[in-house]
Amino acid sequence: MIFSEHFAERWLILPEEMALLAGRPAHSRLGCALLLKFFQENGRFPSNREEINEEGVALVSKQIGVEAKAWQNLDWDGRTFKRIRVEIRDWLGFRQTSVLDLEELKRWLVDEILGNEHRTDQLKNTIFEQCRKLKIETPALEATHRMIRSALQEHETRFCEEIFHRLDQKTKDGFDALLLPQKLPDADGGNEEWTPWQKIKAEPGKAGLDSVSDVASQLRQIQTLELPQTLFRAVSPKILERYFKRASVEEPFELRRHAAPLRATLLAIYLHRRRESLTDHLVELFIETIHKMSKRAEKRVQSELSDCLQKVPNKLKLFVSVAKASLTTPKGTIEDVIYPIVPEQILQAILQEIETTG
Numbered sequence: 001m002i003f004s005e006h007f008a009e010r011w012l013i014l015p016e017e018m019a020l021l022a023g024r025p026a027h028s029r030l031g032c033a034l035l036l037k038f039f040q041e042n043g044r045f046p047s048n049r050e051e052i053n054e055e056g057v058a059l060v061s062k063q064i065g066v067e068a069k070a071w072q073n074l075d076w077d078g079r080t081f082k083r084i085r086v087e088i089r090d091w092l093g094f095r096q097t098s099v100l101d102l103e104e105l106k107r108w109l110v111d112e113i114l115g116n117e118h119r120t121d122q123l124k125n126t127i128f129e130q131c132r133k134l135k136i137e138t139p140a141l142e143a144t145h146r147m148i149r150s151a152l153q154e155h156e157t158r159f160c161e162e163i164f165h166r167l168d169q170k171t172k173d174g175f176d177a178l179l180l181p182q183k184l185p186d187a188d189g190g191n192e193e194w195t196p197w198q199k200i201k202a203e204p205g206k207a208g209l210d211s212v213s214d215v216a217s218q219l220r221q222i223q224t225l226e227l228p229q230t231l232f233r234a235v236s237p238k239i240l241e242r243y244f245k246r247a248s249v250e251e252p253f254e255l256r257r258h259a260a261p262l263r264a265t266l267l268a269i270y271l272h273r274r275r276e277s278l279t280d281h282l283v284e285l286f287i288e289t290i291h292k293m294s295k296r297a298e299k300r301v302q303s304e305l306s307d308c309l310q311k312v313p314n315k316l317k318l319f320v321s322v323a324k325a326s327l328t329t330p331k332g333t334i335e336d337v338i339y340p341i342v343p344e345q346i347l348q349a350i351l352q353e354i355e356t357t358g
Contacts, residue, residue, distance in 0.1 A: 027073035030066045039139040044137035160261035174225040243269040
């Protein structure tokens, strides 16, 4: 069996660790070695035998000279297994996690960590590092997941209540009004449910005066709610993004179901971010609309100039005809001698072309 270098490093038995294994029966020696390496990597003992893969068993058994099948002879619930875990903790300087430790870990998550991080995998790694720092055994996977869920719920409750209490009643009433359904006629002659919240979330169309007007209307509607500018100054952008995405996908009826603090927080964060994006979008629409208007004006001027710059064909031939007529009848009038050969409008076009082009 061939092992990768990284895998071999994880399951390498060091010389000083051999002392912990000495003097044990084969199954106990192999079990102690496997549990030691697993604990060093994960900060806890495996919840079941299957958490230690066969490759790890094969590599460790080869190093200590014990057949891999001896691992199956270790009673998972027996006294030997429990004694090995105690000895490994003592040898590494760790202690078993107590109920008080779990409560303190949860409090630490709520107070110090969840203000910046909510991803479960990252939280698990953070708990692992904290337990290693405190020299306590990392809780089992299920216990860790329960602690994370409980901490997230407590943090959300506290966070939403803080935001809720910082909003005045007028703003809260305005939030509720955004979610009130109204009946609008649809294309089939029936009624369609609509809320002001959906108008605020609607994306504007292509650049033009109508789109500029729509975005300006959305901004005015948000501004009437009088959201404090500093409401989220101390909140992590990651947390704002999490609540913003949640509010973006929830329908009005789903938002109405939430408790008042959570509902107000979701709406406040969404509107805070929406206000920023609409302001930026309004500027972009203005620029693009002016650019379009400039392009249209430029095309119109070019078209008018093109009409003015229509070249008169065969100008030299016309000049020759005029010269001959003038020389032939020097005392005749222009109307009688020139215009029959070159009409007045042709002469005007030639003059305009010359004056325009220089």
